[in-house]
Amino acid sequence: MAHRCEALQEIWHRTIPISAAMEVEVVELASGVLTVRAALAPNVNVHGTAFAGSLYSICVLTGWGFCWLELDARGLDAQIVVADARIEYLRPVRGEIVCRCAPDRNELAAELQPLATSGRAAIELDCAITDRQRPAVRFSARYVLQRGR
Amino acid sequence: MAHRCEALQEIWHRTIPISAAMEVEVVELASGVLTVRAALAPNVNVHGTAFAGSLYSICVLTGWGFCWLELDARGLDAQIVVADARIEYLRPVRGEIVCRCAPDRNELAAELQPLATSGRAAIELDCAITDRQRPAVRFSARYVLQRGR
Numbered sequence: 507m508a509h510r511c512e513a514l515q516e517i518w519h520r521t522i523p524i525s526a527a528m529e530v531e532v533v534e535l536a537s538g539v540l541t542v543r544a545a546l547a548p549n550v551n552v553h554g555t556a557f558a559g560s561l562y563s564i565c566v567l568t569g570w571g572f573c574w575l576e577l578d579a580r581g582l583d584a585q586i587v588v589a590d591a592r593i594e595y596l597r598p599v600r601g602e603i604v605c606r607c608a609p610d611r612n613e614l615a616a617e618l619q620p621l622a623t624s625g626r627a628a629i630e631l632d633c634a635i636t637d638r639q640r641p642a643v644r645f646s647a648r649y650v651l652q653r654g655r
Numbered sequence: 656m657a658h659r660c661e662a663l664q665e666i667w668h669r670t671i672p673i674s675a676a677m678e679v680e681v682v683e684l685a686s687g688v689l690t691v692r693a694a695l696a697p698n699v700n701v702h703g704t705a706f707a708g709s710l711y712s713i714c715v716l717t718g719w720g721f722c723w724l725e726l727d728a729r730g731l732d733a734q735i736v737v738a739d740a741r742i743e744y745l746r747p748v749r750g751e752i753v754c755r756c757a758p759d760r761n762e763l764a765a766e767l768q769p770l771a772t773s774g775r776a777a778i779e780l781d782c783a784i785t786d787r788q789r790p791a792v793r794f795s796a797r798y799v800l801q802r803g804r
Contacts, residue, residue: 523697523699524697527697547672549673552670553734557674558712559671559674559712560673560712566711
């Protein structure tokens with residue numbers, strides 16, 4: 507899976523300049539958990555903690571990346587677009603930003619089902635960022651997948 | 656007001672490196688409407704339209720900036736932190752990103768009231784991004800203002 511994670515990171519840095527400025531790195535996809543990280547320095551805010559916009563961006567990329575890796579593993583090709591999202595900031599992030607996406611496999615399979623029949627699917631994904639093992643950010647988004655575009 | 660808008664943009668670029676990478680510009684605060692913009696090129700995504708994370712970041716900055724300018728105008732000093740936010744992507748943004756925040760003055764005054772008495776206030780702010788006069792992004796966030804920090 508490592509080379510697919512490298513491919514994902516390469517796509518981000520090449521086509522989304524802000525992801526390169528954020529120095530976003532795909533750590534691994536292991537046991538159904540996608541882990542993405544970024545150093546604090548390029549993502550700092552006026553308070554010296556992680557910028558709310560960077561925290562959101564790393565979450566929205568992690569969810570998008572999870573969809574991309576899932577489609578890739580299934581040999582499917584589809585455009586992936588985020589439709590809407592919600593985010594809660596529970597506490598400041600004072601160090602490296604580490605984001606995880608670990609959806610329920612059965613729910614994911616059910617949500618992906620219409621892609622084969624109608625060419626379209628909507629997937630709800632949650633991501634979480636912790637700060638020294640404590641929950642710092644809760645994120646939830648709906649991605650729309652569309653084939654043949 | 657122009658010099659306060661310049662001060663706001665200077666604070667962003669100096670303390671939030673991603674806002675500089677996004678090339679975010681404070682256009683004006685006029686008739687209670689704060690307008691912030693960014694070119695598409697530094698904020699582009701894999702589809703050649705504006706990156707969802709950049710659209711969110713420009714909204715969250717615009718809301719934060721509105722609070723900052725409002726406090727500044729009232730001669731108040733408080734830490735401004737976003738607590739939670741929701742965003743809807745209605746259509747892709749294919750050109751310059753222009754974000755506006757235009758809260759109801761009476762609601763804003765009522766929400767700011769507790770800041771003087773308890774030192775804390777929570778403000779709900781909506782921001783909107785249009786693409787060639789059509790709504791493209793709807794954003795709503797809750798900011799917490801805290802004095803003496």
